[in-house]
Amino acid sequence: MSEAGAPLRVGISSCLLGSAVRFDGGHKRDSYICGTLADQFDLVPVCPEFEAGLGLPRPPIRLVGDVDHPRAVGVRQPDLDVTAALAAHAASRVETLAGLCGYILKKDSPSCGMERVKVYPEQGGAGVRQGVGIFARALRARWPLLPVEEEGRLGDPVLRENFIQRVFVLHRWQQLVAQGLTKARLVDFHARHKLVLMGHHPGEAKRLGQRVATLDGRRLQSQADAYIQGVMALLARRTSRARQVNVLQHLAGYLKRALDAEDRAELGAVIAAYRHGEVPLVVPLTLFRHHFRRHPDPYIDRQHYLEPHPRELMLRNVL
Numbered sequence: 001m002s003e004a005g006a007p008l009r010v011g012i013s014s015c016l017l018g019s020a021v022r023f024d025g026g027h028k029r030d031s032y033i034c035g036t037l038a039d040q041f042d043l044v045p046v047c048p049e050f051e052a053g054l055g056l057p058r059p060p061i062r063l064v065g066d067v068d069h070p071r072a073v074g075v076r077q078p079d080l081d082v083t084a085a086l087a088a089h090a091a092s093r094v095e096t097l098a099g100l101c102g103y104i105l106k107k108d109s110p111s112c113g114m115e116r117v118k119v120y121p122e123q124g125g126a127g128v129r130q131g132v133g134i135f136a137r138a139l140r141a142r143w144p145l146l147p148v149e150e151e152g153r154l155g156d157p158v159l160r161e162n163f164i165q166r167v168f169v170l171h172r173w174q175q176l177v178a179q180g181l182t183k184a185r186l187v188d189f190h191a192r193h194k195l196v197l198m199g200h201h202p203g204e205a206k207r208l209g210q211r212v213a214t215l216d217g218r219r220l221q222s223q224a225d226a227y228i229q230g231v232m233a234l235l236a237r238r239t240s241r242a243r244q245v246n247v248l249q250h251l252a253g254y255l256k257r258a259l260d261a262e263d264r265a266e267l268g269a270v271i272a273a274y275r276h277g278e279v280p281l282v283v284p285l286t287l288f289r290h291h292f293r294r295h296p297d298p299y300i301d302r303q304h305y306l307e308p309h310p311r312e313l314m315l316r317n318v319l
């Protein structure tokens with residue numbers, strides 16, 4: 001659930017939830033997704049191959065030919081070509097997925113793979129890892145703002161936090177749009193995400209801020225579209241310890257007058273320990289939360305930076 005109580009709907013390759021829909025009647029249940037993420041998100045399962053009527057069990061397929069426009073054919077029966085069936089199903093199925101705020105795909109699949117899917121030469125031989133699954137390609141083309149990840153990459157703590165942060169940001173944006181787009185709401189959205197954006201690239205965050213500051217009410221929709229595209233693209237960039245330190249130092253500035261010398265020194269030491277990789281991000285953030293509870297600041301209170309996603313996910317404990 002989001003802060004406002006609306007469910008966060010995240011699409012997912014069905015086999016990752018334990019559904020026995022793979023070509024061999026098996027599944028690829030992922031315990032992190034089925035446990036931790038299922039508690040936070042309303043997971044929407046899709047199996048493009050089963051739904052396209054390829055049967056269960058079914059002959060295994062693979063991608064062949066042009067890496068940008070591959071065909072999906074049988075591994076053992078090259079004359080079995082299911083490209084048209086998969087593409088037609090994908091084109092209609094993605095239309096039913098409006099309102100999702102993220103998607104988790106099964107890696108390496110000729111249907112669901114997000115990247116680096118093997119594509120084989122028509123005449124046989126070794127494949128190259130340059131393809132995208134047929135459903136995954138249609139999904140990304142139809143919903144370009146949607147944060148998309150593969151289950152394998154979610155094992156990386158930085159990529160996992162990045163994906164989930166984007167899911168929550170897009171969800172907040174969808175709620176804003178549902179309430180009705182206004183200049184005031186857009187300015188408020190940016191103000192609340194300012195420090196989150198700074199953590200990815202301070203220069204780009206500033207440029208987005210300038211864009212919001214010069215909004216023209218007559219072109220609000222097109223400007224809002226360009227703005228959220230910029231936000232989601234910026235958030236997809238990997239953050240770094242140095243950039244987070246920059247945000248932490250910025251935050252510390254808001255406590256300069258409130259803290260005594262001893263507390264300021266302790267805060268500085270904790271930020272330095274984080275910078276040197278001795279403690280995870282959650283350590284300075286916990287100290288900041290403690291100080292801002294005692295010395296509230298109206299600007300910091302509005303920021304999502306200190307709580308960008310539920311603490312139960314423990315995403316910043318290993319960053």
Ligand code: SF4
Pocket residue numbers: 013014015016021022023046047048049050106109111112
């Ligand atoms: S990878 Fe995609 S197509 Fe294959 S079984 Fe899983 S959900 Fe179905």
